[in-house]
Amino acid sequence: MTTSGPPYGDGDADARVLVQVTSVASTAEQVEWMADKVRTALLARVSGTYANTIAITGYAVIDRELDKEEGMSVSGGVYSYVQRYVLTVTTLGS
Numbered sequence: 001m002t003t004s005g006p007p008y009g010d011g012d013a014d015a016r017v018l019v020q021v022t023s024v025a026s027t028a029e030q031v032e033w034m035a036d037k038v039r040t041a042l043l044a045r046v047s048g049t050y051a052n053t054i055a056i057t058g059y060a061v062i063d064r065e066l067d068k069e070e071g072m073s074v075s076g077g078v079y080s081y082v083q084r085y086v087l088t089v090t091t092l093g094s
Helices: 028-043
Strands: 014-025 059-075 078-091
Touching: 014 028, 028 059, 028 078
Parallel strands: none
Antiparallel strands: 014 078, 059 078
């Protein structure tokens, strides 16, 4: 059996990484469609595991969640949709 991760009790072992995605489009329908695609890509599950792997060299993503969704806004005819996600990562043992 092999294990990975930091020693037990290491307070700096796990980290929360914030990732913001801003979708931009020329119509409300387009920007909502893109935001839905991002949400699905990051949070969709198949048989209890995430559908898409997020690979970060030296780390393992152990959890992910939607932190904040500001929703749609429009300025000068350009629509944007802001979403912020949290990835919880831990170091991989060597």
